Structures are given as structure tokens and as C-alpha cells.
Amino acid sequence: MSSRPLPRSVRDLTGYELLLSVAELGSIGQAARRHDMSQPAASARLRQLEADVGTALLERRPRGTRLTTAGELVASWAQATVEAASDLAAGITALRADHHGHVRIAASLTVAEYLLPRWLIALRAADPETVVALDSGNSAEVEAGVLAGSADIGFVEGPEVASGLSSREVARDELALVVAPSHPWAGRRRNPRAAELAATSLVSRERGSGTRLALERALAERFGLETAEPVLEVSSTTAIKAAVTGGIGPAVLSARAVVAELAAGTLVRLDVTDLDLTRSLRAVWPEGAQPRGPARDLLAIALREQ
Amino acid sequence: MSSRPLPRSVRDLTGYELLLSVAELGSIGQAARRHDMSQPAASARLRQLEADVGTALLERRPRGTRLTTAGELVASWAQATVEAASDLAAGITALRADHHGHVRIAASLTVAEYLLPRWLIALRAADPETVVALDSGNSAEVEAGVLAGSADIGFVEGPEVASGLSSREVARDELALVVAPSHPWAGRRRNPRAAELAATSLVSRERGSGTRLALERALAERFGLETAEPVLEVSSTTAIKAAVTGGIGPAVLSARAVVAELAAGTLVRLDVTDLDLTRSLRAVWPEGAQPRGPARDLLAIALREQ
DNA sequence: TGAACGCATAAGCTGTACCTATGTCTTCTC
DNA sequence: GAGAAGACATAGGTACAGCTTATGCGTTCA
Numbered sequence: 001m002s003s004r005p006l007p008r009s010v011r012d013l014t015g016y017e018l019l020l021s022v023a024e025l026g027s028i029g030q031a032a033r034r035h036d037m038s039q040p041a042a043s044a045r046l047r048q049l050e051a052d053v054g055t056a057l058l059e060r061r062p063r064g065t066r067l068t069t070a071g072e073l074v075a076s077w078a079q080a081t082v083e084a085a086s087d088l089a090a091g092i093t094a095l096r097a098d099h100h101g102h103v104r105i106a107a108s109l110t111v112a113e114y115l116l117p118r119w120l121i122a123l124r125a126a127d128p129e130t131v132v133a134l135d136s137g138n139s140a141e142v143e144a145g146v147l148a149g150s151a152d153i154g155f156v157e158g159p160e161v162a163s164g165l166s167s168r169e170v171a172r173d174e175l176a177l178v179v180a181p182s183h184p185w186a187g188r189r190r191n192p193r194a195a196e197l198a199a200t201s202l203v204s205r206e207r208g209s210g211t212r213l214a215l216e217r218a219l220a221e222r223f224g225l226e227t228a229e230p231v232l233e234v235s236s237t238t239a240i241k242a243a244v245t246g247g248i249g250p251a252v253l254s255a256r257a258v259v260a261e262l263a264a265g266t267l268v269r270l271d272v273t274d275l276d277l278t279r280s281l282r283a284v285w286p287e288g289a290q291p292r293g294p295a296r297d298l299l300a301i302a303l304r305e306q
Numbered sequence: 307m308s309s310r311p312l313p314r315s316v317r318d319l320t321g322y323e324l325l326l327s328v329a330e331l332g333s334i335g336q337a338a339r340r341h342d343m344s345q346p347a348a349s350a351r352l353r354q355l356e357a358d359v360g361t362a363l364l365e366r367r368p369r370g371t372r373l374t375t376a377g378e379l380v381a382s383w384a385q386a387t388v389e390a391a392s393d394l395a396a397g398i399t400a401l402r403a404d405h406h407g408h409v410r411i412a413a414s415l416t417v418a419e420y421l422l423p424r425w426l427i428a429l430r431a432a433d434p435e436t437v438v439a440l441d442s443g444n445s446a447e448v449e450a451g452v453l454a455g456s457a458d459i460g461f462v463e464g465p466e467v468a469s470g471l472s473s474r475e476v477a478r479d480e481l482a483l484v485v486a487p488s489h490p491w492a493g494r495r496r497n498p499r500a501a502e503l504a505a506t507s508l509v510s511r512e513r514g515s516g517t518r519l520a521l522e523r524a525l526a527e528r529f530g531l532e533t534a535e536p537v538l539e540v541s542s543t544t545a546i547k548a549a550v551t552g553g554i555g556p557a558v559l560s561a562r563a564v565v566a567e568l569a570a571g572t573l574v575r576l577d578v579t580d581l582d583l584t585r586s587l588r589a590v591w592p593e594g595a596q597p598r599g600p601a602r603d604l605l606a607i608a609l610r611e612q
Numbered sequence: 613t614g615a616a617c618g619c620a621t622a623a624g625c626t627g628t629a630c631c632t633a634t635g636t637c638t639t640c641t642c
Numbered sequence: 643g644a645g646a647a648g649a650c651a652t653a654g655g656t657a658c659a660g661c662t663t664a665t666g667c668g669t670t671c672a
Binding site: 005006007009010011012013014016017020023024025026034035036052053054055066067069070072073074075076077078079080081082083084085086087088089091092093095096109112113114117118121122125126136137235236237238239241242257260263264265266301305 | 311312313315316317318319320322323326329330331332340341342358359360361372373375376378379380381382383384385386387388389390391392393394395397398401402415418419420423424427428431432442443541542543544545547548563566569570571572607611
């Protein structure tokens with residue numbers, strides 16, 4: 001992980017947002033207006049941005065402003081960042097404890113982390129008035145919430161759901177065994193087998209976590225294997241990745257959690273030859289009470305993106 | 307596109323970076339140290355973050371600080387954002403005009419936009435000392451640059467490369483026909499056919515752009531079709547998306563450019579029944595001069611991630 | 613029991629980024 | 643060909659956000 005702090009130049013996204021607006025609208029002044037700032041303020045920020053990058057990003061013409069090739073490039077990188085920030089904002093809005101939403105969603109961590117923000121943005125695109133309240137917990141808590149009527153729709157991990165609930169698969173989740181590049185397993189020709197995995201002390205989350213449970217159950221049910229005690233129990237996915245990278249030991253995490261680290265080569269993924277670690281992510285609702293209104297829209301969006 | 311400005315709370319990523327560091331390191335003070343700020347400053351920023359979100363994100367214990375469930379959620383969303391910002395930073399660093407890098411890369415827009423930042427991060431992970439200089443242009447310019455020796459390695463679009471160059475496919479790119487959800491084509495049962503597409507005025511980039519050329523060539527070579535004049539010619543991908551969303555007309559863009567809009571439902575993608583719009587993205591280097599040093603590492607990374 | 617670690621509070625300062633007002637330039641229009 | 647309109651830059655003044663240092667309190671461990 002190490003997670004070097006970001007350089008100053010990308011910590012504030014305002015300049016990049018302006019750049020994107022200039023690309024879209026064709027002038028600095030119009031971009032400024034969209035962002036509720038004066039034209040000189042926008043102009044100054046963009047000039048600052050060009051100074052940071054060390055290259056001309058804008059071609060200022062009397063009839064308006066266009067992007068240079070370098071500007072286009074920066075704009076496209078910036079757009080990915082702004083989109084991610086937009087997901088973050090959507091999630092935060094749903095998380096606000098103070099206001100009660102029109103749709104009350106209960107979701108397990110994996111769904112809330114990796115799928116919900118995009119769904120929320122699509123939901124708002126369909127109807128900007130929709131207000132969402134999000135509550136996250138483990139699958140049992142989610143199911144209880146839906147059964148108790150404190151959530152309109154829930155999202156859980158694992159194939160079976162509590163009685164009294166209808167469900168539908170909206171995505172699949174894959175668990176990945178990861179090690180540091182320096183770990184002996186990373187250099188071996190053969191992948192580890194289930195028995196070896198079970199006998200190895202892993203870096204894991206606290207007992208009761210969804211992914212830890214899923215792994216333990218998979219090993220127990222299919223092989224009757226008891227899992228070894230963890231080398232380290234930590235509370236956050238971030239901390240697990242840091243520990244694995246630091247060489248403390250292997251870990252099993254949602255594959256979605258480690259795409260960036262795998263791409264960067266800071267973690268190495270290994271298949272476990274004889275173990276299937278995929279699981280179903282399911283929407284749940286009270287039996288006989290098909291989701292209505294925005295909850296139904298959300299379900300439709302989740303199914304569409306499957 | 308519309309691209310609503312981001313809320314204040316997510317425009318500055320400092321607080322989120324701190325949150326991630328707290329998750330990893332287990333204390334606010336250590337996180338502060340990593341970010342070269344005083345402990346009170348970090349503490350204040352995190353408190354501000356909690357106020358923005360309206361929920362407790364941290365559980366402050368005398369022995370250190372851990373994340374609450376909501377904190378974990380925000381941290382995971384934040385990590386995606388910070389990763390995107392990190393890609394952006396990597397790209398910008400490579401773009402700096404002032405310093406000359408150890409590896410000189412020439413890349414076509416599509417590769418530079420969507421693939422290079424990750425490769426650069428992986429390259430730096432392998433050797434933090436590597437300095438990269440990036441130059442972007444169309445495929446012909448890239449090939450010329452590599453042949454002239456002003457770039458150590460190049461990345462181009464399209465199946466054939468200039469003579470005197472060796473090449474290897476490192477990814478495939480898919481062009482996508484997109485329309486606004488309100489466009490008649492979006493509601494139709496049948497997908498458009500190549501002839502219909504060729505007869506329709508599109509929103510496109512200036513003549514000479516890689517994607518525009520690829521489309522025109524595909525229609526001409528396979529069907530002998532001449533493409534209609536564009537309804538609008540604009541200079542940036544961002545502006546194209548805005549125009550399509552605004553109902554000006556359909557457009558053909560790299561599928562990678564529109565994933566977010568498709569997910570959000572602001573654009574609709576249509577298959578063209580009888581037209582294959584995939585193309586090869588290739589690394590190129592002078593014939594007989596296999597890439598060496600960091601250029602070779604870069605090629606290896608690109609191939610690994612294929 | 614005291615030292616170490618961790619976080620919060622207080623007070624004062626610095627600098628960044630903003631706004632309004634104005635100037636300059638080009639291009640379109642009549 | 644002259645004036646108007648649009649677009650960007652410059653100048654001057656101000657406000658507030660965020661930082662640092664110094665200090666205090668609470669818990670845990672030796």
C-alpha cells in the first residue's frame with residue numbers, strides 16, 4: 001500500500017473541473033458561471049493549473065477557448081477523477097444520518113463499497129428528486145432490517161437468504177487470494193491448494209466479517225477444513241492491504257478491492273486450484289411485497305448493470 | 307453530460323487521504339506525520355470531514371483511532387477517488403515539458419488517455435527512479451517519432467504499422483455508437499445497420515482524428531459507403547458527449563470514454579448489427595531494436611495487463 | 613506511580629483565493 | 643468602416659480557511 005500522499009496539484013479538483021467545463025462549453029467565462037465564480041477567478045485557477053502541469057492546456061482565442069492536445073489528455077484523466085469523486089459524493093449524501101430518504105437502502109459492505117454509488121447516480125439521473133438513505137451492515141443485519149421494515153430494499157452477500165424474503169442476484173463477487181510480490185507463493189510455479197490455504201495464517205478482518213465467513217465456510221463445507229488463526233486481525237480493508245504489502249502474510253479479499261494494487265504490481269493474485277471463491281450478491285425484499293417506486297427503479301438499475 | 311459541479315466536500319481530497327492513512331496506520335498522529343502536517347491540523351480536518359458527512363467516521367480510542375462502519379465505507383469510496391487522482395498525477399508528471407525523461411513515450415490519444423497512467427504507476431512501482439516523458443499525437447505522428455528516434459517506444463491505433471517498425475498488440479479498443487436516451491434510435495427494437503449509420507450526420511471530432519478515421523475506413527472498406535457530413539465538429543471528447551446528451555445527434559466514441567455515462571444512463575449504447583468496430587492498440591519500436599531498459603519494462607507491464 | 617502515547621483545545625498568524633472594476637483585443641454586424 | 647459584443651487579462655483590496663505551536667486531559671502499560 002504505502003499510499004504516497006498525492007501531490008498538491010491534484011488534491012484540489014476545482015481547476016480540473018473548470019478544465020472539463022471549458023472543454024464542454026468552449027469558454028472560460030461560461031465555465032466560471034457554471035461553477036458560480038467570477039471569470040477572473042476561473043482564469044486564474046486555470047493559469048495556475050497550466051503552471052502546475054508545466055504545459056499549455058488551453059488555446060485562448062478571441063472567440064473562446066479550446067483545449068490543446070495536452071489539455072485533452074489532462075481533461076480525460078481528470079474526468080475519471082471527477083467521476084470517482086462524484087461516486088464518493090453520491091455515497092456520502094446517502095450516508096447522511098440527519099435526513100430521512102424516500103428510499104431506505106440496507107446494504108452489505110461489498111455492495112455498498114463497490115456497486116451502490118454508481119446505482120445511486122443512475123437513480124438520481126432518472127429522477128433528481130429522489131433522496132436516498134443508506135445503512136450498511138453485515139448480511140444478517142441487512143436481512144433483519146428489511147424484514148423489520150426499516151429498509152425498503154436490501155443487498156446481501158451469499159447464496160441463501162432468510163425465510164420471508166424474496167431475492168434476486170444482481171452481481172457476483174469473487175474473492176481473491178493475494179500476497180506481496182516478495183512472498184514465496186508469488187514465485188512458485190504451482191498455485192496453493194485449499195488445504196495449504198487453510199493451514200496458513202492469514203491477515204484478516206475481525207471474526208464475523210462477511211468475506212472471512214465466506215472463506216471459512218467454503219473451506220469447512222467442501223473440505224471439512226478448519227482455518228488457521230490469523231497472523232493479524234485488523235479492522236479495515238485498507239489496513240489488510242497494507243499488512244499484506246508489508247509482508248505480514250497473505251489475505252483473502254474481494255477481487256474488486258485489489259484491482260488497482262494488482263495493476264500496479266504491489267500485490268500478486270493467486271488462484272487456489274481446488275476452491276471456488278465466487279459468491280452471489282443479491283437484492284432482497286419482503287416476500288410478496290415487490291419493491292415499488294424508487295426502490296423498484298433501483299432494482300431495475302442494478303439488474304441492468306449486471 | 308451536464309456534469310454538475312462537485313459538492314465542496316469532495317473537491318479537496320486531503321481529508322479523505324488522511325482518513326485512508328488513519329485506516330492504514332491506526333492513529334491520527336501517524337497519519338498527520340505521513341502527510342507532513344501537525345497532529346492538530348489532521349485532527350481538525352478529520353473532524354471537518356465528519357461534519358460534512360454528518361456521521362461519525364472515526365472511533366477515537368486512547369490507544370489509537372479506528373474506522374467506524376460508515377468510515378470504512380467512505381474510505382473505500384475515497385480510495386477509488388484517490389487512485390484516480392493518482393493516475394492523473396502520474397500522467398501530469400509524464401507530461402511536464404521541462405524535464406527530459408529516461409523513457410520517452412509517444413502515444414496516440416486513446417492509449418494515453420485510458421491505459422498509460424496505470425502503466426506509469428506500475429513502472430514507478432517497479433523502479434521509483436524512472437522518469438518518464440510523454441508525447442501524444444495521432445498514430446502517424448507517433449510512428450514518425452519512434453522512427454526518428456525521438457521516442458523510445460510508441461503506442462498506436464490500428465492494425466498496420468509503418469514499415470521499419472516492429473509492433474505487438476497490447477490491448478484492443480472498441481468503438482461504441484451512442485445516442486441520448488431521448489433519441490429515436492434508443493427506443494427502437496432493431497439496431498441500426500451500417501448503411502443507416504453512414505447516412506446519418508454524427509457529432510464528431512475534426513477530420514483527421516483517429517476514431518473518426520477508423521469509422522470512415524470501416525464503412526468505406528467493408529461497404530463502400532461514404533459517411534455523411536457531421537452535424538457538429540468539436541475538438542474534445544467531453545464536448546462530443548455533451549452534444550450527444552443534448553440531443554444534437556449520435557456519435558461514435560471509444561467505449562472506454564463512455565462507461566460512466568452508460569452506467570448513469572445519460573447515454574445509451576447501440577450495436578451496429580453488421581459492423582465490427584474493434585481495433586488493435588499496438589506498441590511499436592524500430593525494427594531490430596528491441597526495447598531495452600525502462601522501455602522494455604513498460605512493454606512488459608502493458609502486456610501483463612492485457 | 614509515572615512515563616508514553618494519543619487526541620483535543622486555544623491563540624495567533626499567514627497566505628490563498630475570491631470579488632469588483634477596468635482595460636485590451638478580436639470579430640461580427642450594419 | 644465604425645461600433646458593439648464577447649472573451650480574456652490585469653489590478654487592487656479583502657476575507658476566511660487552514661496551519662503551527664503550546665498546552666491539557668485521559669488511558670494504558672511498565
